[in-house]
Amino acid sequence: MADKQISLPAKLINGGVAGLIGVTCVFPIDLAKTRLQNQQNGSRLYTSMSDCLIKTIRSEGYFGMYRGAAVNLTLVTPEKAIKLAANDFFRHHLSKDGKLTLLKEMLAGCGAGTCQVIVTTPMEMLKIQLQDAGRIAAQRKLMPETVAPGTVEAKSQTAMQLTRQLLREKGIAGLYKGLGATLLRDVPFSVIYFPLFANLNNLGKRGAEGPAPFYVSFLSGCAAGSTAAVAVNPVDVIKTRLQSLNRGSTEDTYSGVTDCIRKILRNEGPSAFLKGAYCRALVIAPLFGIAQVIYFLGVGEFILSHLPKRDN
Numbered sequence: 001m002a003d004k005q006i007s008l009p010a011k012l013i014n015g016g017v018a019g020l021i022g023v024t025c026v027f028p029i030d031l032a033k034t035r036l037q038n039q040q041n042g043s044r045l046y047t048s049m050s051d052c053l054i055k056t057i058r059s060e061g062y063f064g065m066y067r068g069a070a071v072n073l074t075l076v077t078p079e080k081a082i083k084l085a086a087n088d089f090f091r092h093h094l095s096k097d098g099k100l101t102l103l104k105e106m107l108a109g110c111g112a113g114t115c116q117v118i119v120t121t122p123m124e125m126l127k128i129q130l131q132d133a134g135r136i137a138a139q140r141k142l143m144p145e146t147v148a149p150g151t152v153e154a155k156s157q158t159a160m161q162l163t164r165q166l167l168r169e170k171g172i173a174g175l176y177k178g179l180g181a182t183l184l185r186d187v188p189f190s191v192i193y194f195p196l197f198a199n200l201n202n203l204g205k206r207g208a209e210g211p212a213p214f215y216v217s218f219l220s221g222c223a224a225g226s227t228a229a230v231a232v233n234p235v236d237v238i239k240t241r242l243q244s245l246n247r248g249s250t251e252d253t254y255s256g257v258t259d260c261i262r263k264i265l266r267n268e269g270p271s272a273f274l275k276g277a278y279c280r281a282l283v284i285a286p287l288f289g290i291a292q293v294i295y296f297l298g299v300g301e302f303i304l305s306h307l308p309k310r311d312n
Contacts, residue, residue: 024073032276109194193225225287242254
């Protein structure tokens with residue numbers, strides 16, 4: 001098994017297709033997660049995930065739930081492709097020297113998470129601005145006293161306009177705001193997720209070498225994804241707060257990870273770090289369950305096998 005060759009192009013296709021399908025299914029829940037995490041004391045519009053989605057539909061229409069989806073769908077393809085393919089790549093090479101131990105599985109996940117952040121950070125930065133714009137617009141109407149006088153009306157801004165604004169005002173570093181927090185979230189997530197998924201999936205294999213049934217891969221992906229998501233949710237709250245550009249007049253601003261942790265603890269208490277945790281679990285569980293089913297069905301291998309082969 002250690003000498004079995006892997007096809008990186010096929011793995012990249014698998015990860016990309018899985019990401020597109022998964023994100024399309026769970027994006028409204030992800031939008032609710034972002035808005036719930038950004039709420040601070042004194043400016044709470046939403047009491048729960050369902051309340052957030054209902055109010056979003058009422059004020060912004062059905063497609064308001066997909067605000068920022070274009071950015072996510074455009075960049076989630078390379079993001080998921082890199083993450084899943086990189087993990088396979090590292091696992092393959094780490095297993096060449098012997099048995100793939102738990103430590104090696106965690107190292108492979110660490111490598112995958114680090115590679116993924118290159119794509120994730122700008123995507124998350126833009127997605128959060130677009131997702132949270134409706135919250136600021138709703139505050140302007142329903143709670144005008146909580147919106148700072150100079151707050152930009154970001155509701156009508158597109159991803160390209162935001163990108164140009166960030167590049168013009170802050171350069172390439174503007175797109176990588178919150179990079180440290182993104183690393184602190186995605187690397188531990190991958191360290192937890194990939195070994196847990198692999199071991200859960202192995203429990204359902206048909207024999208020592210046989211593949212696991214698709215439903216085992218789906219359930220393993222859901223279980224491992226939700227566990228890892230809840231475990232790193234406190235860092236996800238910090239990342240979301242750091243990457244949000246528009247705030248209400250009563251909401252805190254943060255200079256970095258440490259400052260964000262200190263202010264959240266002082267003003268909102270430890271429970272604030274669990275904001276959006278169930279939303280995040282509901283996003284990540286089916287997202288990675290779907291991803292693993294498509295990945296293990298070998299969609300990429302199927303597509304490549306039907307492409308015309310060039311004669312050497």
